[in-house]
Amino acid sequence: MKETILKFKYMITPILMLFIIGIGGAIVLALEFSAHSLSQIPTIIVDHDNSLLSQSFVRELRTNSTFNIVAYSQIDNDVKDLIDKGDIAVGFIIPKNFSKDLTDGKNPNIMVVYDGAQMAMTASSKTKIAQILGTIKSAYLINVAEDQLGLMPEVAKNYINPIGYNYRLIGNPTQNMFNFFIPGFSINTIQVGMIIVVILLIKKVIAIKKYGLKVLWLDFWDQLVFLLYL
Structure with a gap:
């Protein structure tokens, strides 16, 4: 089991990014439109x-x-x-x-x-x-x-x-018109997260084939910088 986890370790950060972007985007939208109806x-x-x-x-x-x-x-x-x-x-x-x-x-x-x-x-x-x-x-x-x-x-x-x-x-x-906007915004945010994950995985697989397994040991911050670079 441990060997299997280590083998696919390079997938952990992209998957975490997917959840962070999706959930984080939903929280931001909820805070932004928490007033429900326009006033003031x-x-x-x-x-x-x-x-x-x-x-x-x-x-x-x-x-x-x-x-x-x-x-x-x-x-x-x-x-x-x-x-x-x-x-x-x-x-x-x-x-x-x-x-x-x-x-x-x-x-x-x-x-x-x-x-x-x-x-x-x-x-x-x-x-x-x-x-x-x-x-x-x-x-x-x-x-x-x-x-x-x-x-x-x-x-x-x-x-x-x-x-x-x-x-x-x-x-x-x-x-409240924002009730009709939020589902579309949320789906769009999740789509962006999925695209980023796919790009990260593809690039990681290419790097593994090119440089070997040593690229698996990139730490979280290296991958975050890589994500921001994209």
Whole structure:
């Protein structure tokens, strides 16, 4: 038995590398995606209006767990600069006279800038932004109906939002997209480990045939350096 183990000693390190790379890669992925769902997306606010309405919008963003407002500014270019630096993933630019234009029926627009290199954050933030804007729009229209038509708040609400809906996610209630990524990442990591093992074994067999059994006694660190060299 001992002779058999010594005969195939050169296979021990490559096999250990396979387990180290596979298990180590899985642990790294698990730590990286342990939060399951995206939250605290770094965000910048550029508010040129500073009205009660724009401050209400900013307050909704600040209290939403999806966004983490890391900077406020009055300069539009700061959004692009911070995205280029990787400091933020989403930026909001609220135009001047936003509240006044809304009251006058001029349909003002809030500019939302996304980091295209972080599509997971972009997809998650788009959903939350639509929900926040929908809530603010409904509140504004209810106020208009109350003031202009003299309707009671509950009646105005039913006119503005005549159809209610609820949704329930089956199988993925946290909307965790990383559950679908990790199996592919893990398989890819294991494949890389298997390729490295095969290369090591092939090179070791060639070395044995060329130089004899003395190459079997390469210690662990020699083989690790050889692996890094590959």
